[in-house]
Amino acid sequence: MPQSQPSSTEITQILARYVAESNFEDIPQPVREEAIRTFLNWLGCAVGGSHHETLDIAIAALAPFSGPAQASILGRNEKFDILHAALLNGISSHVFDFDDTHLRTVIHPAGPVVSALVAYAEYAPVTGKDFLHALILGIEVECRLGNSVTPEHYDVGWHITGTTGVWGAAAAIGKLLSLDTERMAWAFGLAATQPVGLREMFGTMTKSFHPGRAAQNGLTSALLAARGYTSSHQAIEAKRGWANVLSTRHDYAEITENLGSTFEILRNSYKPFACGIVIHPTIDGCIQIRNQETLAADQIQSVDVLVHPLVLELTGKLTPQTGLEGKFSVYHAAAAALIEGDGGEEQFSDRAVQDAGIIALRGRVKAVSSTSIASDEARISITLTDGRVIALHVPHAIGSVARPMSNSELENKFRGLTTSIVGAEKTAELIELCWKLESLEAVSQIATVASL
Amino acid sequence: MPQSQPSSTEITQILARYVAESNFEDIPQPVREEAIRTFLNWLGCAVGGSHHETLDIAIAALAPFSGPAQASILGRNEKFDILHAALLNGISSHVFDFDDTHLRTVIHPAGPVVSALVAYAEYAPVTGKDFLHALILGIEVECRLGNSVTPEHYDVGWHITGTTGVWGAAAAIGKLLSLDTERMAWAFGLAATQPVGLREMFGTMTKSFHPGRAAQNGLTSALLAARGYTSSHQAIEAKRGWANVLSTRHDYAEITENLGSTFEILRNSYKPFACGIVIHPTIDGCIQIRNQETLAADQIQSVDVLVHPLVLELTGKLTPQTGLEGKFSVYHAAAAALIEGDGGEEQFSDRAVQDAGIIALRGRVKAVSSTSIASDEARISITLTDGRVIALHVPHAIGSVARPMSNSELENKFRGLTTSIVGAEKTAELIELCWKLESLEAVSQIATVASL
Numbered sequence: 042m043p044q045s046q047p048s049s050t051e052i053t054q055i056l057a058r059y060v061a062e063s064n065f066e067d068i069p070q071p072v073r074e075e076a077i078r079t080f081l082n083w084l085g086c087a088v089g090g091s092h093h094e095t096l097d098i099a100i101a102a103l104a105p106f107s108g109p110a111q112a113s114i115l116g117r118n119e120k121f122d123i124l125h126a127a128l129l130n131g132i133s134s135h136v137f138d139f140d141d142t143h144l145r146t147v148i149h150p151a152g153p154v155v156s157a158l159v160a161y162a163e164y165a166p167v168t169g170k171d172f173l174h175a176l177i178l179g180i181e182v183e184c185r186l187g188n189s190v191t192p193e194h195y196d197v198g199w200h201i202t203g204t205t206g207v208w209g210a211a212a213a214i215g216k217l218l219s220l221d222t223e224r225m226a227w228a229f230g231l232a233a234t235q236p237v238g239l240r241e242m243f244g245t246m247t248k249s250f251h252p253g254r255a256a257q258n259g260l261t262s263a264l265l266a267a268r269g270y271t272s273s274h275q276a277i278e279a280k281r282g283w284a285n286v287l288s289t290r291h292d293y294a295e296i297t298e299n300l301g302s303t304f305e306i307l308r309n310s311y312k313p314f315a316c317g318i319v320i321h322p323t324i325d326g327c328i329q330i331r332n333q334e335t336l337a338a339d340q341i342q343s344v345d346v347l348v349h350p351l352v353l354e355l356t357g358k359l360t361p362q363t364g365l366e367g368k369f370s371v372y373h374a375a376a377a378a379l380i381e382g383d384g385g386e387e388q389f390s391d392r393a394v395q396d397a398g399i400i401a402l403r404g405r406v407k408a409v410s411s412t413s414i415a416s417d418e419a420r421i422s423i424t425l426t427d428g429r430v431i432a433l434h435v436p437h438a439i440g441s442v443a444r445p446m447s448n449s450e451l452e453n454k455f456r457g458l459t460t461s462i463v464g465a466e467k468t469a470e471l472i473e474l475c476w477k478l479e480s481l482e483a484v485s486q487i488a489t490v491a492s493l
Numbered sequence: 494m495p496q497s498q499p500s501s502t503e504i505t506q507i508l509a510r511y512v513a514e515s516n517f518e519d520i521p522q523p524v525r526e527e528a529i530r531t532f533l534n535w536l537g538c539a540v541g542g543s544h545h546e547t548l549d550i551a552i553a554a555l556a557p558f559s560g561p562a563q564a565s566i567l568g569r570n571e572k573f574d575i576l577h578a579a580l581l582n583g584i585s586s587h588v589f590d591f592d593d594t595h596l597r598t599v600i601h602p603a604g605p606v607v608s609a610l611v612a613y614a615e616y617a618p619v620t621g622k623d624f625l626h627a628l629i630l631g632i633e634v635e636c637r638l639g640n641s642v643t644p645e646h647y648d649v650g651w652h653i654t655g656t657t658g659v660w661g662a663a664a665a666i667g668k669l670l671s672l673d674t675e676r677m678a679w680a681f682g683l684a685a686t687q688p689v690g691l692r693e694m695f696g697t698m699t700k701s702f703h704p705g706r707a708a709q710n711g712l713t714s715a716l717l718a719a720r721g722y723t724s725s726h727q728a729i730e731a732k733r734g735w736a737n738v739l740s741t742r743h744d745y746a747e748i749t750e751n752l753g754s755t756f757e758i759l760r761n762s763y764k765p766f767a768c769g770i771v772i773h774p775t776i777d778g779c780i781q782i783r784n785q786e787t788l789a790a791d792q793i794q795s796v797d798v799l800v801h802p803l804v805l806e807l808t809g810k811l812t813p814q815t816g817l818e819g820k821f822s823v824y825h826a827a828a829a830a831l832i833e834g835d836g837g838e839e840q841f842s843d844r845a846v847q848d849a850g851i852i853a854l855r856g857r858v859k860a861v862s863s864t865s866i867a868s869d870e871a872r873i874s875i876t877l878t879d880g881r882v883i884a885l886h887v888p889h890a891i892g893s894v895a896r897p898m899s900n901s902e903l904e905n906k907f908r909g910l911t912t913s914i915v916g917a918e919k920t921a922e923l924i925e926l927c928w929k930l931e932s933l934e935a936v937s938q939i940a941t942v943a944s945l
Contacts, residue, residue, distance in 0.1 A: 108574065200686075230699055267554070280693070
């Protein structure tokens with residue numbers, strides 16, 4: 042453990058004071074803009090995932106115990122108390138694995154933080170400015186905690202989104218509640234003592250439970266601390282505190298240095314495609330070729346892709362049977378992208394995986410891996426029945442840090458997720474509300490439009 | 494990590510199957526009797542702690558979000574949904590640190606398990622037999638998990654009551670819901686992914702939050718699994734499962750061997766006095782002398798106690814100012830026991846610590862430690878003003894494994910905790926209901942009597 046510069050008994054205090062004393066006016070414009078992009082992306086995912094079986098089951102199980110109808114379940118017509126709403130919206134925002142990623146830590150930052158904020162903002166009036174401020178600070182706390190214990194904490198088996206997400210949600214709601222430094226530290230203590238998420242749960246419904254429960258736990262922590270429920274003042278750095286108990290590595294400088302001058306949300310990224318990030322370069326390239334050439338499937342004799350070794354290790358399934366299995370088949374993903382021009386949830390549905398045209402084409406896709414190819418890179422070569430060869434190099438896939446999704450691409454992703462659920466008109470209205478989030482009098486109107 | 498006998502990929506399945514298939518008829522009579530004693534002790538603690546400031550704050554913070562009035566907060570007049578009731582009753586049952594202890598692991602077994610069960614039993618009809626069965630199985634799962642990771646898991650900083658308690662509550666409620674082996678394993682997976690409790694929180698209100706939140710999380714886990722919310726089948730033993738992530742030691746034989754033939758609840762113990770266990774021998778001896786001799790304080794010239802070294806290390810405070818500090822003063826505890834004849838919450842109140850008579854006598858108490866004295870042992874010598882010396886050896890304090898509290902002593906403790914809150918009549922009625930728990934048609938009547 043590297044001992045860091047500030048007295049190592051003050052780490053939690055420094056972080057709590059920063060959140061308690063931060064002013065929105067001091068948040069730079071690019072940070073605010075990225076926060077809006079993060080919010081838009083989260084909102085699309087939450088609405089898009091809202092009719093997944095996972096959410097149906099959670100709602101059926103928990104509805105009998107919900108409090109007053111305080112907050113919306115986005116994309117649906119049920120209303121729950123804010124604690125349950127934070128959990129349920131958090132589940133749906135992660136259920137497609139399509140939400141944002143802080144690449145250094147692999148935290149999905151918005152799930153815990155924004156799910157708590159959106160629920161709370163339906164209970165008490167929250168302006169767009171205060172909402173954005175809380176969102177930025179929540180993600181800052183969450184990702185700094187993550188930076189301080191990366192990679193050992195994740196490597197040993199913690200789902201870092203859930204374990205740091207509780208902190209993020211507590212910080213965000215604590216800011217809305219105007220907690221002073223002492224109470225913010227108590228909220229952190231309550232968050233520290235409720236980590237959520239083992240990686241063993243990946244591949245089951247419990248994975249998307251993690252950001253939801255983290256949102257609910259963080260919200261609960263802030264509400265308790267606001268009333269004077271006491272906790273440790275040294276939740277991070279104490280001998281038996283969060284960092285020592287949950288990680289073999291902790292670099293406290295990651296938490297305390299440059300607070301207020303650097304912002305982790307600027308390192309956030311958004312997935313263009315509804316699958317593991319390793320096949321994104323292939324999908325990206327196939328869509329580019331399709332759009333340039335307007336090819337029909339029967340013109341294609343063979344597709345050769347040269348990819349990073351992880352692609353075949355993780356997504357080498359030749360004959361997927363279900364939509365979920367399709368996410369683990371670079372062959373399916375390439376064929377679906379060439380025929381349908383996208384890599385959204387629709388292209389990873391049971392329908393797409395069982396589509397005769399896609400099945401036929403995927404049989405003509407060959408993938409070869411090479412250590413000379415980077416993880417966000419692909420080389421694609423398509424041989425046509427007329428003998429022509431179309432080759433494309435994707436040096437950095439769309440959605441990578443080097444080539445972030447544009448606002449317009451984020452809007453397209455959003456439309457793909459929400460239109461079938463809330464309709465085109467409300468989808469357009471939601472996109473407009475998101476871009477003017479900072480000037481909204483009451484953020485609750487977004488949840489009103491986003492629910493049924 | 495010692496590799497254990499059953500295939501190490503089946504640990505969770507074996508435990509889940511045991512709980513799912515256990516029959517009450519196969520539970521031996523002494524186990525049922527100990528379960529009733531565990532329940533009686535828990536009930537007294539929960540009612541006794543119900544007006545502590547910690548609970549007042551939690552109730553004020555969470556009441557706006559509670560669901561229907563499904564379950565009682567024992568000792569009070571509020572009603573909450575069962576998820577909140579499990580949390581709140583769990584907090585009050587631990588707030589005096591007066592609840593039961595499984596000495597090998599230092600788990601307080603009843604808090605998480607019984608708090609969930611009592612809440613659920615007000616929502617759906619539960620017979621005394623089913624309740625006892627679920628209680629026994631819940632504590633079995635909780636303590637076996639604890640045994641498998643003791644002592645490293647606690648030593649590193651986990652509050653083992655919270656981390657294993659989630660499992661216990663999930664098992665108990667899962668049994669009431671008649672989960673099959675697969676769904677019981679899912680409930681365990683959901684429990685595994687929601688551990689509660691860092692030891693850093695000791696000394697703050699967050700400590701008693703741990704058994705409460707564990708009860709709530711375990712109850713939630715079972716409710717979700719019952720509806721088909723999926724999770725891992727190997728939550729304990731997977732590479733990134735509970736045991737590997739939360740402990741450097743795990744002996745799976747502790748979980749799978751002798752299931753159904755040995756019962757951890759038989760190792761449960763109950764505190765006679767409302768303070769750390771190390772001063773119990775001193776208090777025990779002082780009460781015995783007082784009761785034998787009917788001494789007035791001014792007859793006592795000096796009190797000499799010979800104790801285990803931990804006593805002075807942990808409770809060597811000479812001039813405590815508050816009730817809570819009194820718990821860390823062997824001098825105060827001895828003086829209060831000699832004057833008032835007890836070591837209950839009343840003797841560790843601000844009133845008692847500021848009592849002029851007790852203050853005067855504690856100044857005449859001398860404590861010396863010796864490694865020749867065991868931790869449950871004390872030697873007391875009192876010199877009277879008339880020159881007489883009264884000496885007493887306490888080889889094993891009341892409440893130790895070697896000298897368990899009798900049923901009648903448990904009743905006395907119960908009366909001391911509940912009479913001022915629900916009155917003598919209801920106290921007597923509750924004691925009677927507890928002893929006939931196994932034959933009750935509906936356990937809910939206990940909560941009805943125990944609330945206001």
